[in-house]
Amino acid sequence: MAARIEHLVTSGTFSLDGGTWDVDNNVWIVGDDAECVVIDAAHDAAAILAAVGDRALRAILLTHAHDDHIDAVAALQAATGAPAYLNDGDRMLWDAVYPEKGPDAGLDDDQVIRIAGTELHVLRTPGHSPGAVCFYAPDLGTVFSGDTLFSGGPGATGRSYSDFPTIIRSITARLLTLPAETVVRTGHGDSTTVGQEAPSLDEWIARGH
Template sequence: MKIEKLVTSGVFRLDGGEWEVDNNVYLLASVDEEGSKEEVIIVDPSHDAEAVYAAVGDRNVQCVLLTHAHNDHCELAPAVASHYGVEVYLHPDDQPLWEETNGNAAYTPLRDGQQFVLGGENVSIRHTTGHSPGCIVAYVASEDTLLSGDTLFNGGPGATGRKYSSFETIIASLKEKVFTLPADTRVLPGHGDETTVGAEAARIDEYIARGY
């Protein structure tokens, strides 16, 4: 499987505030085999639909997968999904956040442990509540890589200072669902630079002590 990244810029809105943000958009793509067209899962298409369409090119799109329903990650999902005639997958615990941004637009509910298959390889969903109630991470074992959304960044857990967030819960999710992965697992977050499971797990006591 190939994992491609593009960075898009826009606005994150919550609790009446607005912040300029850069988002990492990932494309999971099957490797081209003789005679078969590559297939793509779009993860968190953010801010710039045209940039996403250009990155996908003429490949087939399997679905749009959302790590959570903060507006910067989910706002374009209905339009992008309908552009390709595919479904949006989101954990239903983020329903209130989804409604704030996308009203009653349709999505298919994700569950913990769900697997997507792309080019014969698995993408495994882990429900990692904390940054938001419906946060998930997506583990690609064949590439020793975790798409961590806003659950884990280079330098600590996702923010838990705004509504529907909990620091204690994100720490529990990280210990149970993320730091149990191999230490050399690449971590590709929803914002900023990549890291590894081992590098972040080694600092968990520091993160707990500082409280974010």
Template sequence: MAGTFRVDRVVTSGTFSLDGGTWEVDNNVWLLGDDDEVLVVDAAHAAQPIVAAVAGRTVVAVVCTHGHDDHVTVAPELGRTLDAPVLLNPADDVLWEMTHPGVAHAALTDGQRITVGGTEVHALHTPGHSPGSTCLHVPEAGLLFTGDTLFQGGPGATGRSYSDFGTIIGSIRDRLFALPVETAVHTGHGDGTTIGTEAPHLEEWVRANG
């Protein structure tokens, strides 16, 4: 019988680099599961604190919400150490190759369902911040893990290569804001929010970008 579903957060620190710039960032790494099984969401900066938080549980997969280097830094290392597949939407392979050239990963596809600790996690392809950006929805628990697609106060950044503002707005409007308003949003950086808190501001974000 599956145990109680829970979410653990590990915050790791390092850098994000793209288009010739480098920035200091703190990343949220999310662990979804129970006492026996866990799904790791994002593989940021350092493997050791993530492995420590896994605490010997069986790792179903290491899921990367997108291919930016701060979210996949230690993905291959975690996959080997934890004996787990690394999943990333193939539309982000161009970004993955910048960090892990020639290293294979498994495909994360829109609509894919991953069961961990007896609870289903649904993959929602939400391009815009990057071509393959994918959010993870846990309907049974009312949770959404958005990577860098949606934050407290607005959409993820779209000012760098392989990103597009109109695309991210469409993804948020059509895929994320279609979810129940009480859905708790856990983001790739910083504090969380809810769908109901962010949804009323969509048109403001569009006007501000115009």
């Protein structure tokens, strides 16, 4: 059976630099009837576990380690034993949430993760955070962009560990080079496509933020 993409929205908070905000997060599940991976374990472990059902959860793949994207990891691991994968560049953000235990594995540029007969290619896209990555699934015509690229422009770069020129380089080199019809499934809000976002990038560069 071919891999498919499932989507749920979970709600909670995001905290950084002394502030806390209410947020809705996209959680993505890629797999078939037998096995799957979760991309970003946000807020509500019970809802994610219900969506996974009786399938084998092979991995929890993290686009980055802001607390709103990882705060359900521990509960998911307790229930399933699934390993958590994170790029080492975001270890300081992870440690702020889980100081007693590190991620189980790293995520390197161009690493390939296989699930349910499909491939997820790791694209290093620092900028929103130092260790941010996206997951490109060519067979599914989609890229899971985390908070690197949204419908309407780049992810935020106004807080600690983020950098606007870096995120622009990441988007230009790693995302806008994908086929224009590639669906961009984001960490928050609506999905978009590479082709829809490419024309607006020059405007963001001109604004410089």
